[in-house]
Amino acid sequence: MLNLGYAYTEVESEAETMALVSTRKVPAFLVNGKVFQGEPYFGNFFKTAVKLHKEKNRILVKFAGKYKRKFRFQITPTNKKAIFLEDFTKPDLVPELKQTEFPIALPVLNIQETWLRGARIVFEEKNGSFHQEFELDPIPPFGIVKMPLLLKLDEPRKKDLDFRIKLMREGVLDAADLSLETKKLEEPHRITFHSKIDRSVQYFSVRYPKNYDPEKSYGVIFSLHGAGVEASHLASQYSSKDWAFVITPTNRRPYGFDWQDWGRLDFLEVYNLAMKRFPINPDRVYLSGGSMGGQGTWHIGLHHPSLFAALAPQAGWSTLHVYQPFAMQPSRMFASPEVLVARERARNDGNNLFFLENAEHLPVIITQGAKDKTVPPMHARLFRKHLEARNFDVNYRELPDKAHWWDEPRSAGGGSDALDNDEIIDFLKKRRRSVPDAFKIRLYDLSLNNR
Known part of the structure; x- marks a missing residue:
């Protein structure tokens, strides 16, 4: 059920030496009793330095996977x-x-x-x-x-x-x-910048409007990538628009932070950079994304509703409590009540349903594949149910023959149908940011609500 396991082996070394460990789908491993961090996904860009003793070395590997019990652990001596x-x-x-x-x-x-x-x-x-x-x-x-x-x-x-x-x-x-x-300017391309958050170098990808004129004002579709997807790849899944930029931030990593915490801060930094750099109408800013990016669309959109004219989540989960249940975790069963209360308080910021009140003046178009086994349709249906119960502006699209992601049929400009569908794009294009005379806001993070 939890798809978690361990593998043990022993390795002989002729002499004491350093080694490089390359892993996939291995959150952690032990060499001679010392714990090391592995690569929990399959990006193949992470290596770990370890020291091998002369003669016998004991190795314990913790592996995990959502579907297949398949992992890689490769150790190579190096000088x-x-x-x-x-x-x-x-x-x-x-x-x-x-x-x-x-x-x-x-x-x-x-x-x-x-x-x-x-x-x-x-x-x-x-x-x-x-x-x-x-x-x-x-x-x-x-x-x-x-x-x-x-x-x-x-x-x-x-x-x-x-x-x-x-x-x-x-x-x-x-x-x-x-x-x-x-x-070329009209092709999706990467722009790097020094982050003011931690002086690291980050990037975002941008697709300029078709027949771009710097004297004109445009809309912008910020699109948030899914788990394991590079922002540069996501930008290529959109066709050029004659009315809008397409900009894809990174979430700090291809997996990142589910667009929460550092991921949300990364988006806000790219948002501010884009609004200063490009001729964008602030009343024509739209937020979209699929899978983890769909969750990010809900999370960021509902935490910062005043920034956007509309949201377009695809296959975004409703809350981490439902998407990845913690019921079978030993910490859930054996931790003290005080620890559990503290953890639950920290996790509540990711409960998107809790923040739905913030969509009162924010139109939403939801896209979901009925055959999706990664983020099942129950999540999208929950959003639809609660938005319609409040009489909020929501358009719900559930495609009976689609799963988690799909490219076909391609849009007229060659974009992927899951996000670049004409119905989605037309929905966004017609919306402008609404500034009500009065509104209610529900927030949990004190960095947003500090008064």
Whole structure:
């Protein structure tokens, strides 16, 4: 029922050595009794540094999966002291924008029992003369730092830019290739920025309006990705609109925070950046998303209803209590009442049904596949029931032959039907933000309601 299990093995090593562990669907593992974090999903960008003892090493792996009991645990001895990880955050090059400065972030893993200090990152252009160096922040033993950098080109580039990047300290510790791809303005492309929240480098993707005119004012569809989906991929699932931008924030990770907490803050930061950067009419701002992004549409939309003209959630869950029941967890059965009360209070912020009162002046179009086994239709039907009981503006679309996600039939511009359906887009296009004379608001998070 819980699809959770453990695997045990023993590994012989001829000598004491460092090793790199690569995992998929492994939340945690133990090596010789020491607990390490794994990769609970299947992104393949996370590696863990461990130390193997001479002779026998005992390994216990905790694996989990919502459907299939399948995981990966791969351990590889290494003599390297530090390496780049694959999870680069980088922008696209858009020649029409004539940019020369680009925030970039490179993750570095320290594979030592001592601090890594005095290292630097070197960018060298392949087939070119560009060269730039950065000092790397100190990294604790076995730690990871995703280093925020500002790449400064000598002039705007019209073609792809290929680099050889090196991690240096008394020689080359590691090296990798990094490319910045060139995109046309009308193509979906990534824009990076330094976050004011924690100085990290984040990105969002944007699809400009068809036949874009900077002198005109446009609407904007903010679309929130589902679990495991890159924001850059989601932007490509929309066709170009002649009346609106399409902007896809990241939630800080492809899985992230269910668009709550850091995920909600990430959205708000991208919202503020977009409203300053692009000619957007604040009365024509729309929020959409599928699966985890559908939950994010409910969560963010109901916490910040004054920002939006309409919501368009697809396959979004009603509350985490229903989507992932905690009834069988040992902590639920054996924890003290005081601990359970504190945990429930922390989780109530994710109960979307509790905040439905905030949609009184916020039109909603709900899309749901009747054959969805990931987020069953009961969630969408609950939203519909309670919105209609309040006589709120809701349009409900339940497709009998669709499951969790679907592309076909493609929209006229090639977008995926699950989110870029003509009925959804027409619903949004006709709406403008409503500013009532009086309203009621229900909030739980004191960062929003602090008076």
